[in-house]
Amino acid sequence: MTAPLRCFRAAAILLVLPALLPAPAPAADAAPARRPNILYIMSDDHAAHSISAYGSRINQTPSLDRIAKEGVRFDSCFATNSICTPSRATILTGQYSHLNGCPTFNRLDPARPTVAKHLQAAGYHTVMLGKWHLGSDPAGFDEWLILPGQGVYHNPSFYDRDGTRQFQGYVTDVTADLAIDFLKRRPADKPFFLMCHNKAPHRPWEPNEKYRAMFADRQIPEPATLRDDYAGRADALRECQQRVSKDLTRRDLKLQPPADLPPAERGKWLNAKPTEVEVETKEGKKTLTGDALHAWKYQRYLQDYLACVQSIDDNVGRLLDWLEANGLKDNTVVIYTSDQGFFLGDHDLYDKRFMYEESIRMPFLVRWPGVAKPGTTQASIAINADFAPTFMDIAGLAPAPEMQGRSLVPLIKGEAPADWRTSFYYRYYHDPGHHNTRAHYGVRTATHKLIYFWRKDQWELYDLAKDPEELRNIYGDPAQQEVVGKLKAELARLKKEMKDDDQYADQQPSDGVDGPAPARKGGRK
Numbered sequence: 001m002t003a004p005l006r007c008f009r010a011a012a013i014l015l016v017l018p019a020l021l022p023a024p025a026p027a028a029d030a031a032p033a034r035r036p037n038i039l040y041i042m043s044d045d046h047a048a049h050s051i052s053a054y055g056s057r058i059n060q061t062p063s064l065d066r067i068a069k070e071g072v073r074f075d076s077c078f079a080t081n082s083i084c085t086p087s088r089a090t091i092l093t094g095q096y097s098h099l100n101g102c103p104t105f106n107r108l109d110p111a112r113p114t115v116a117k118h119l120q121a122a123g124y125h126t127v128m129l130g131k132w133h134l135g136s137d138p139a140g141f142d143e144w145l146i147l148p149g150q151g152v153y154h155n156p157s158f159y160d161r162d163g164t165r166q167f168q169g170y171v172t173d174v175t176a177d178l179a180i181d182f183l184k185r186r187p188a189d190k191p192f193f194l195m196c197h198n199k200a201p202h203r204p205w206e207p208n209e210k211y212r213a214m215f216a217d218r219q220i221p222e223p224a225t226l227r228d229d230y231a232g233r234a235d236a237l238r239e240c241q242q243r244v245s246k247d248l249t250r251r252d253l254k255l256q257p258p259a260d261l262p263p264a265e266r267g268k269w270l271n272a273k274p275t276e277v278e279v280e281t282k283e284g285k286k287t288l289t290g291d292a293l294h295a296w297k298y299q300r301y302l303q304d305y306l307a308c309v310q311s312i313d314d315n316v317g318r319l320l321d322w323l324e325a326n327g328l329k330d331n332t333v334v335i336y337t338s339d340q341g342f343f344l345g346d347h348d349l350y351d352k353r354f355m356y357e358e359s360i361r362m363p364f365l366v367r368w369p370g371v372a373k374p375g376t377t378q379a380s381i382a383i384n385a386d387f388a389p390t391f392m393d394i395a396g397l398a399p400a401p402e403m404q405g406r407s408l409v410p411l412i413k414g415e416a417p418a419d420w421r422t423s424f425y426y427r428y429y430h431d432p433g434h435h436n437t438r439a440h441y442g443v444r445t446a447t448h449k450l451i452y453f454w455r456k457d458q459w460e461l462y463d464l465a466k467d468p469e470e471l472r473n474i475y476g477d478p479a480q481q482e483v484v485g486k487l488k489a490e491l492a493r494l495k496k497e498m499k500d501d502d503q504y505a506d507q508q509p510s511d512g513v514d515g516p517a518p519a520r521k522g523g524r525k
């Protein structure tokens with residue numbers, strides 16, 4: 001696995017040279033001046049409710065649980081725009097979409113300041129491996145090797161400054177192999193900032209054979225809201241096209257085209273959304289429709305999704321073991337998260353985008369020996385814009401002035417700053433987008449959520465304490481008008497504080513994250 005990274009070795013040797021210069025003397029009362037390494041592991045679309053440390057009812061993730069047991073579990077960490085590229089841009093810049101220029105699937109301008117650039121300038125060795133999905137080539141990284149666009153699960157191609165190379169194997173294994181390869185040859189006298197980004201468990205949810213077989217016959221418990229009838233809600237839920245019952249394609253469901261289908265018609269067949277499916281049962285072949293088909297689709301979806309998650313868990317375990325076996329455990333902050341949450345059949349949905357809990361909630365687990373108290377939890381509201389200032393704080397740097405988030409280090413330490421945020425602002429733009437999900441913005445507090453679908457002029461209000469599943473829209477309830485008024489005022493305050501002047505309300509930059517860079521490198525996928 002080392003061969004594709006050979007080109008980095010020369011660069012790594014050169015980069016060691018500046019470190020030979022005398023370092024500034026630490027202050028007399030400073031702790032030993034060894035800045036911690038940062039291993040940031042992020043998966044794609046990994047919902048917290050499929051991690052057993054978060055109380056999953058549907059799977060076990062012992063390696064991720066290990067981070068939680070040895071560190072702190074954040075229970076209220078949220079994406080501010082719950083799709084891939086925008087969340088990644090926010091994580092790197094510490095800014096909301098309307099300021100970092102990535103409200104949808106558009107390219108991140110590589111000239112923008114990012115936390116990688118700040119850490120690199122401060123002497124960290126910065127590395128980006130895996131799924132990037134920001135269109136432009138990574139900037140501010142000493143080394144990078146990334147999947148083109150979404151990448152593929154099996155025998156994936158990765159590319160770097162020199163071009164595209166294909167690897168044999170399963171993408172989650174390959175990504176961890178690359179991370180371990182880097183760790184083995186990391187610069188000896190610099191701390192590292194390693195972003196290790198999994199493609200999994202993103203659609204089309206293609207597990208490796210080991211875990212596909214393990215989950216093939218599992219019966220996964222259904223979520224209570226799988227048959228949500230959307231009564232009382234705004235039009236958005238009824239209009240969206242991310243429903244388990246209606247919108248999973250034959251490709252998603254891993255159905256095989258008839259053997260006699262002409263090759264030219266295979267794509268159309270696979271992309272169709274079936275309204276009946278013939279399955280093998282103990283009693284013979286049976287055609288499923290209606291609710292039986294709905295239940296079957298849920299099982300097929302979750303079996304594959306959870307099998308993809310299992311490979312992530314295994315590989316996180318490999319990374320943790322490697323750190324421990326090689327003396328890096330104590331001086332490496334390990335973070336596990338996902339670019340957003342995901343619906344696992346909740347509200348009959350299978351994507352994200354909506355401001356509902358399963359979509360916006362990000363798993364966020366932090367192990368920092370000697371700083372994070374093992375086995376603790378943190379309920380304060382964290383957002384993805386906080387990650388960049390957190391990395392800077394870990395590195396001993398003040399947050400960069402352009403960043404809108406706030407360092408989570410006090411929360412990692414178990415402190416409760418009196419002035420910590422008690423609400424956060426959310427905004428989603430990609431309408432109609434891939435799943436016809438209506439644009440909206442809103443505010444969430446510890447107890448309530450107010451959502452405004454601005455193009456439809458429709459509102460939803462949920463009492464999260466009384467209705468955690470968000471089934472009862474109480475916006476029109478006369479008894480709630482005082483709450484509505486307060487939340488509207490808070491929403492306006494946050495919108496202003498975050499400098500959202502509706503910059504992208506009517507028009508967003510054109511998409512471009514899946515195109516130019518890989519194409520320029522000589523083909524993708």
Ligand SMILES: [Ca+2]
Binds near residue numbers: 045083084339340
């Ligand atoms: Ca994602």
